[in-house]
Amino acid sequence: MRVAKLQDGLEGTELALPIHSDDGRLLLAAGTKLNKRLIRLLQSHGYTRVAINDPISNNIDLDDAITFETRLQAEKALGNAVDKLVRGYSPDMYEIADAVDAIMFDLKRKSKVSMGIYSIHSFDESTFTHSINVCVLSLAIAGALDWPTSKMRELGTGAMLHDVGKILMPLPILNKPGKLTNEEYELIKTHAEKGWQLLLDCFEVSPYASKSALEHHERLDGSGYPRNLTSSEISDLGKITAVADVYEAMTADRPHRKAIFPELVYAHMSEGKDTQFDGTLVDTLFSTVALFPNGTILSFEGDYVGVVTKQDSRSSFRPYVRIIEGPGIVKPVEISLYEEPDMKIKLILDDYSPESRERISKAFGGEATDSPR
Ligand SMILES: [Fe+2]
Structure with missing residues (x-):
């Protein structure tokens, strides 16, 4: 699970958490697959980010401080x-x-x-x-x-x-x-x-x-x-x-x-x-506080891209990361940033482009749109 920017690229992606309107009514249940109409609906309610399940964030818990x-x-x-x-x-x-x-x-x-x-x-x-x-x-x-x-x-x-x-x-x-x-x-x-x-x-x-x-x-x-x-x-x-x-x-x-x-x-x-x-x-x-909460997508020097999988008690600046793209990466590699001081974080990516997600999902088992829960 991760938090992603609400945009058309999320079509076919599954909501990880239910979404409520301002007055507490359920708008969309967890597990709903987003389509253009639902994305517009959420945008009209002012939503800019949603929690999703996708292959990149498979087996990652958001780990919000509160439920x-x-x-x-x-x-x-x-x-x-x-x-x-x-x-x-x-x-x-x-x-x-x-x-x-x-x-x-x-x-x-x-x-x-x-x-x-x-x-x-x-x-x-x-x-x-x-x-x-x-x-x-x-x-x-x-x-x-x-x-x-x-x-x-x-x-x-x-x-x-x-x-x-x-x-x-x-x-x-x-x-x-x-x-x-x-x-x-x-x-x-x-x-x-x-x-x-x-x-x-x-x-x-x-x-x-x-x-x-x-x-x-x-x-x-x-x-x-x-x-x-x-x-x-x-x-x-x-x-x-x-x-x-x-x-x-x-x-x-x-x-x-x-x-x-x-x-x-x-x-x-x-x-x-x-x-x-x-x-x-x-x-x-x-x-x-986790500076890079679980599910955050980061780019690194050397053209690597990774997603934060869990926090490390040794440093709130250097969590564990699943590297999903970069030179020589053919399948995801989990690393501890704390133990790899040379991995320099460049940016927090707003989102991962739909094309990249598609490509990586295929490389990682072909689950581009039907992500496992
Ligand atoms: Fe204030």
């Missing part, structure tokens, strides 16, 4: 809360609290090997996906640092709702593909304070948990917003949410740009250690 059901539960909880808020009612916090507990439960069951964080949800809901991923990342960092359960619950709630102020921002500016003007940027910056006020006034969130919303854009050296707080003034919740937020934002596709290469994100965040971000939190994040 599919938990992700759906969190999406529904967030959706209901925002919906109620918009209609002028107080959101039911028990749904959010249950979703946070479900995430904590899933994370506890994970091994020490780094975990994948996937974005396979529709574009319109990118703020939801972002919020859930920031919640998962924040809790993963806190869990690795052995935070007590009660404090993790506050963190999880705050992180899940850290961007809630964005519901008060105009959509055309939020989704603007180009660079924001100064005025637009100043307006967007108000989401932190507005979200904090919403959490205090409308949600039954503690003043402590609401710090995630207020402080997630603050930086240790005072260069952040809205209050230019410095290290000792920023709460631990604000610091942890900031690290998770920046990592998630940089590694996901955004309306105005593509995801940034994880090693560049690492370089950026390492550079900001103890000036912008808490160094311990940055180190914990990069030892906890």
